[in-house]
Amino acid sequence: MAETARRISALEGRAYQGPGIALNPAAPASRLSLRAPEASLAALSKALGLILPRKPKTTAESGKRAALWLGPDEWLLIDEGGADLTVLCAKASALHSAVDISHRNTAILVAGEHTEDVLGAGCPQALSLARFPIGAASRTVFGKAEVVLWRIAEDAFRIECWRSFSYYVFSLLEKAAREV
Amino acid sequence: MLLIHCPYCEEERPELEFRHAGEAHIARPENIAEISDEEFQRYFFIRANPKGVTFERWRHMHGCGRFFNAARDTVSDRFLMTYMAGEPKPDLGKAGGGAVRSASRKGTPA
Ligand SMILES: [Zn+2]
Numbered sequence: 001m002a003e004t005a006r007r008i009s010a011l012e013g014r015a016y017q018g019p020g021i022a023l024n025p026a027a028p029a030s031r032l033s034l035r036a037p038e039a040s041l042a043a044l045s046k047a048l049g050l051i052l053p054r055k056p057k058t059t060a061e062s063g064k065r066a067a068l069w070l071g072p073d074e075w076l077l078i079d080e081g082g083a084d085l086t087v088l089c090a091k092a093s094a095l096h097s098a099v100d101i102s103h104r105n106t107a108i109l110v111a112g113e114h115t116e117d118v119l120g121a122g123c124p125q126a127l128s129l130a131r132f133p134i135g136a137a138s139r140t141v142f143g144k145a146e147v148v149l150w151r152i153a154e155d156a157f158r159i160e161c162w163r164s165f166s167y168y169v170f171s172l173l174e175k176a177a178r179e180v
Numbered sequence: 181m182l183l184i185h186c187p188y189c190e191e192e193r194p195e196l197e198f199r200h201a202g203e204a205h206i207a208r209p210e211n212i213a214e215i216s217d218e219e220f221q222r223y224f225f226i227r228a229n230p231k232g233v234t235f236e237r238w239r240h241m242h243g244c245g246r247f248f249n250a251a252r253d254t255v256s257d258r259f260l261m262t263y264m265a266g267e268p269k270p271d272l273g274k275a276g277g278g279a280v281r282s283a284s285r286k287g288t289p290a
Contacts, residue, residue, distance in 0.1 A: 056189045056244070071244035072188050124181060124194035138189075141196050141242045 010106045010163040014170055020114040021177045023170065026107035026158060032077040032085035033099045034067075040094035047092040048077065048085070059137045059150065068137040068150055076137075076148055076160065078107075106163045108170055111156040114180040119149070119157060121176030122169075129154060143172045182257070184238070187264045188246045201237040203227050204249040205269050231255060235269055238262070 011025035034052075036044055045051045050062035053069045060067045064081035077085050089098040110118060116127045122143040126132065137150040145165040150158040161169045183192040209215050209223055228234065234254050239247045251260040251272055260272060 056191070071246060074245065124196045139243055139245075140193075146242050 010166045011108065011170055016174045016177055018177050018180075021110070021112040021118055021180060023173050023177060024109045024111075025170075026109050027080060028082070028102075029078050029080045029107070030082050030085055030100070030102045031079070031105050031160075032089070033101050034075045034077055034089065034096060035073055035098075036075075036094070036096035037073055040092070040096050043092040043094035044089060044096055047088050049088075057132075057136050057138050059135050061135075066150075068148060070137075070139050070148065078160070104162055105160050106166045108159045108161070108166070108173065109152075109156065110159060110173060111153070113155055114177070115155050115157055117180045118173060118176045119159075121179075122172050123147075123149065125149070142169055145169050182259070184250070184259055185262050186240045186243060186246070187248050187262050188244045189240065193240070193243055197240060197242040199239045199241040201239050201247060204235040204237045233260065233272060237265075 007028070009025055009028065014023075014025060016023040034044070036052075041052050041054070048065070048067070050060045050065060050067055052067050052075055053060045056069060058069050065077065065079045065083065068076040068078070070076055079085055084100075086098050086100050089096060119127055119142070123140055125138065125140050127149075132138070132149075132151055134151050134154060137148060139146065139148050141147065142149075142159065142161070145161055145168055147165075147169065148160040150160070152158050159169065159173075182195040184195055184198055185192050186198075206223070209219070212220070215223070231254060234252055236250050236252055237247055238250050239245070247265050248262055249265060249267070249269075250262045251270065252258065253260060261270060263270060
């Protein structure tokens with residue numbers, strides 16, 4: 001009998017749907033933690049096929065790939081097409097540090113008219129559309145876990161978290177979602 | 181909850197994202213192997229710990245990850261100002277009494 005390995009997501013089988021709120025695990029994606037000085041950004045942007053954003057709390061997207069500004073020399077890259085981002089970065093000879101974190105992180109999609117309220121149950125940041133516009137992203141905390149928030153639509157956020165925290169983050173989201 | 185202005189993120193963020201990191205503007209002696217035990221003690225252990233305005237290092241641990249400096253009043257817990265690491269200790273005569281503000285906007289595009 002042939003034995004085959006099956007990839008199981010950290011949040012396999014979890015989902016919640018309530019009035020005005022839906023919680024779903026995001027599809028698998030490749031991810032990269034990129035650190036680089038200002039002088040390397042042009043070469044890395046060319047290698048990655050998008051312009052690495054320099055402004056705090058902003059993102060850049062190209063097709064299924066996105067770069068999220070996390071700090072003055074730090075970006076989180078997410079590619080839902082599954083591209084090997086370390087190979088792309090290796091094409092740039094400019095100084096940088098690129099660490100594949102595809103399996104360190106997982107993501108939860110929060111959508112619906114109550115999204116801000118549900119996130120507000122665990123996140124102390126201002127999440128109004130004026131303070132956290134569409135396309136904005138930020139590292140922050142959700143309950144006791146560190147997360148990266150990315151507003152992908154007026155009423156939808158992507159929450160990137162470490163996979164070992166994902167059960168806790170999903171459970172806290174679900175608890176809040178049941179009470180809005 | 182306190183809101184602290186991060187000079188790198190260029191906005192006020194909740195205190196839960198930050199960690200205190202000790203007194204600011206303490207320079208490590210360049211001849212550290214040669215100084216006396218008493219001099220090392222003064223550098224390594226002795227802190228001002230004033231009642232009133234103090235200058236501290238803070239880190240935006242769960243944000244941009246950067247260390248920066250802040251002037252804070254230990255009586256009112258009010259942040260008088262924050263500024264980027266490496267900048268000189270500011271003259272609070274000009275900035276005192278304000279809310280949370282950054283001393284500098286340079287370094288990152290607006
Ligand atoms: Zn910051």
